[in-house]
Amino acid sequence: MSNVVTNWAGNITFGARRLHRPAALPELQELVRAGGPLRVLGSGHSFNRMADTTGDLVSLSSMPRTVEIAEDRRTVRVDGGIRYGELVGRLDAHGLAVHNMASLPHISVAGAVTTATHGSGVRHGNLATSVAAIELIRGDGELVTLRRGDEGFAGAVVGLGALGVVTALTLDVVPAFEIRQYVYDDLPRASLEQHLPEILAAGYSVSLFTNWQTTDINHAWFKRTDELPEGPLFGARPADGKRHPVPGVPADNSTDQFGVPGPWHARLPHFKMEFTPSTGAELQSEWMVPFDRALEAIDAVARVREKIVPVLQVNEIRTVAADDLWLSMNYERASLGLHFTWIADTAAVLPAVAALEEQLAPLEARPHWGKVFTEDAATVRSRYPRFADFQALVAEYDPRGTFRNAWLDDILGR
Known part of the structure; x- marks a missing residue:
């Protein structure tokens, strides 16, 4: 390829010989019939080499929108x-x-x-x-x-x-449908111990954000189809200004908050489409653990807090319902998701990832396929019955x- 192609984060430079942009289905079929290796490049939001190849990359960006x-x-x-x-x-x-x-x-x-x-x-x-x-x-x-x-x-x-x-x-x-987004600051650790299932069920979608500087939650985001009453919630106080998921980062690109109703697509994401997403240069990891062991998982992260804080931007804690898709991280089990946004330094981040994997292994954590993980493939395979x-x-x-x-x-x- 005449131009270097990287993923969105810039931590992966693809080794492909050519990048194809077919404009029609027959053209795409001919590329496949010519033989591989061939991998599809989507929006480039994977953080490992799942889309890499020594052969050809193909992008569907020039295909007709349907x-x-x-x-x-x-x-x-x-x-x-x-x-x-x-x-x-x-x-x-x-x-x-x-x-x-x-x-x-x-x-x-x-x-x-x-x-x-x-x-x-x-x-x-x-x-x-x-x-x-x-x-x-x-x-x-x-x-x-x-x-x-x-x-x-x-x-x-x-x-x-x-x-x-x-x-x-x-x-x-x-x-x-319409969604209202409410953000609360400083959710106490004691509230997690007493009310974690209720907190995570207190909205259409709920996300807890922490940088692990303390064991409390920096921000709790509740996306709801109805209004919340004024005042504290689970011991957290309503935010006095608009928030970004990463503590201390300007919130201009975050979706609207303060309970102002808006269309589903302008509230369910954390970031507006018209802005550069997240903080820019970063790495990401994520693991899914059984929801009924959610507090154990949070305790497991806390045990390696000193190892992750130096390379962490933010940890998002959220939930996903069970499904029947063979390679879904949520296959046959409701899940707690532990998402980590790291600094853009692979060498510094990998030891923190390994430390988390060691702590989460007893919970049979399943890593997100497109993000940074270090566990051996045999171990990962063993966590998928199909x-x-x-x-x-x-x-x-x-x-x-x-x-x-x-x-x-x-x-x-x-």
């Missing part, structure tokens, strides 16, 4: 390159919404789905759970469609890019290894 709402208004079919920020306004204009969104509206829908990325809420599954059908080009270049209930569907949705190039997704939609079935599905859809790379070889154990 937003087709079904006649019954229960689903929408979108193309494989669309981002949430491009989709949500068009859905809202038709009085429709997706049930959940990630912190950043800048990510691609297909990339979020294939890695089981999520928003938060004890009653809400991750973004992949809204998929009703998936269309992909498998390793021989043929286009196939799998619908919810079909054999292999639950294994294909969170597919890590291993089964093929996702060209379209059909998503469940719901009627559009992993052998996924390996068989990969062999069926990509027997030539068109979509393989070193990262995926390690994960699959072959």
